[in-house]
Amino acid sequence: MLLAFILRRIFWLIPVVVAVTTITFFLMHRAPGGPWDREKPVAAATLKALDQKFGLDKPVWVNIEEVRARWQAGQRNPIRLLGAFLDSQYFRYLWGLVRLDLGPSYRSKGTESVQSILWRKFPPTAKVGVVATVFAVMVGVPLGVLGALKQNSWIDYVSLTVATLGVSVPSFIIGVLVIIFLSQVFGVKPIRQPEEWRGFSTAYLAPGIVLGLGTMSYLTRLTRSSMLEVIRQDYVRTARAKGLSEFQVVTRHMLRNALIAVITVLGPAVAALVTGSFIIETIFNVPGMGREYVVAIAARDYSMIMGTTLMYALFVALANLWVDVMYGFLDPRIRV
């Protein structure tokens, strides 16, 4: 039952990924300028060779010319004709995607593929993401629980104020303010040099926490409200009546139920982390995927933009999938 549910969810990923790819592909091909545009004009022969090497001489959507040519040459095998029909840039890209091949990065003049750049730039991004997630969960959930248990106390007001600020003020604004504050007031430089990002350095703390603030606030608000809902339930009273310690009542009976609601929103929260990460990386100069994306945007490196967009979109879709599965796992009523 659960397996069927998971499989159905995974299956639903396919049309989403295809649709996202198609939209991205279409938009990127609407963009003016070619992939090999440089300040100095490149020789026509070189351009032709480059186009041929990367299949950019093929038609964009479907290759009707090839089909017509083969038909006239007397070929009638429908599978081969279909193969010729699909020999276009779009279907080549889709097929590349299946093999996790995102094509050459135009900015590197085809010397490095998009996936190898992404792979190289992935670790810093992952580290910032891990710091952000850990911070958001480890601070957000306890703050929400405390706020609910001591409703209308000063802890409650402090956590609500922080949460409201964190939810409404975007993380890149907070990031900028944190940088100015740290450097002007404390003389700390939160923007580090490239070599300082190796391994698990303290450099990751500031961008990670800033990135996690929004999610933390969201979790605080949500944990608080779902705890308040649970606090007056009969089964909590029963648990108290049968003499459980307060700690056990809170952890076993209240938290466990309150967290179901929290886990459902982790999907959108992770999505926010993912899309927020490239702004934060740019602000803090983290040498990760996100900053690479922003650089690619400025340089109009279309294949890089496309590849990164798809990676991010896929990641968000997977996060949503994970949440759905967790939710189905935790709450049997959902599995229908």
Add this chain to the structure above:
Amino acid sequence: MAATAATTPVLDRDLLLQRPPRSLWSDAWRRFRKNRLALLGLAYIAFLAVIALAAPLVAPHNPVQSDVQHAGVVRQAAWIRDPNPMRTGSWEYPLGTDSVGRDVFSRLVYGTRVSLVVGFVPMIFTVSIGMLIGLLAGYAGGRVDNLLMRFTDVVYAFPDLLLFIIMQVAFQDAWIGKLLNGLVLLFITLSLVSWVTVARLVRGEVLAVKQKEFVEAARAIGASSFSLLFRHIVPNTLGPIIVVAAYIVPGAIISEAILSYLGIGIRPSVRLDAPFPTSWGSMILEGSKAWESQPWMLIAPTLAVASITLAFTFVGDGLRDAFDPRQAER
């Protein structure tokens, strides 16, 4: 017969309304008024709207013209003292000047225009599109509903900001990206995704309201589909839509700031009479290039964005509590 006639005035007296009934709107307004933060947010937004409209009167200098000869290359914020007379702060330039000698305060004032316009125009677009699709899906049902909802699912799965970015990259250098300093393209881009939320909401409301007795009664007395939709169903969905719309506005403002910060939002204008010369996001981009030597260039637009999003969140929370009291009790 006589008995009925005798009891009617008594019944009338007992059941007569003691005061005129309160409409949904006056009821909501009554609850909204009690929320001090929401009122504060509303007042701040009204204040910004006045500033935006009266920008030429409020701004002490032209936001595009460089004052290098008079102001020096970098004039600091007014309260910062500097031994160099060409750098020390003066109230002529309350927030200092930027790297090319333009008055930061005047640019900030003009930036208000972009933020408000970019918040409200896409909101109107998204609410209209979302309502149309939601009504169509909810009212027609069946295959139309299925098709439209699958479509919204796909759009929903696409991370907003990524779609905005590739839209801007693809069309910014085309003719459409140059209309009104790129504002037209921004309107389109920012309307692409949020309608999904509205559409889902409206569809849900329509499905719920469709089953109610008053709709059945209206249909029984021969109301047309059109009047059924717009006299009976739409008014009942307005409350939640207003709440969602209030949250769409700050979302669009933030997205514009991010896009402009990435250099793919609004195009900073060099024309002296441009109505929308710059945006807060562009100012953050300019400021972040010189943040160590001229931090005020960065602080001013950052605080402006932070305060406007806070104001809109307060108003949104207030509206949510006003229109959905059940939610507010939590």
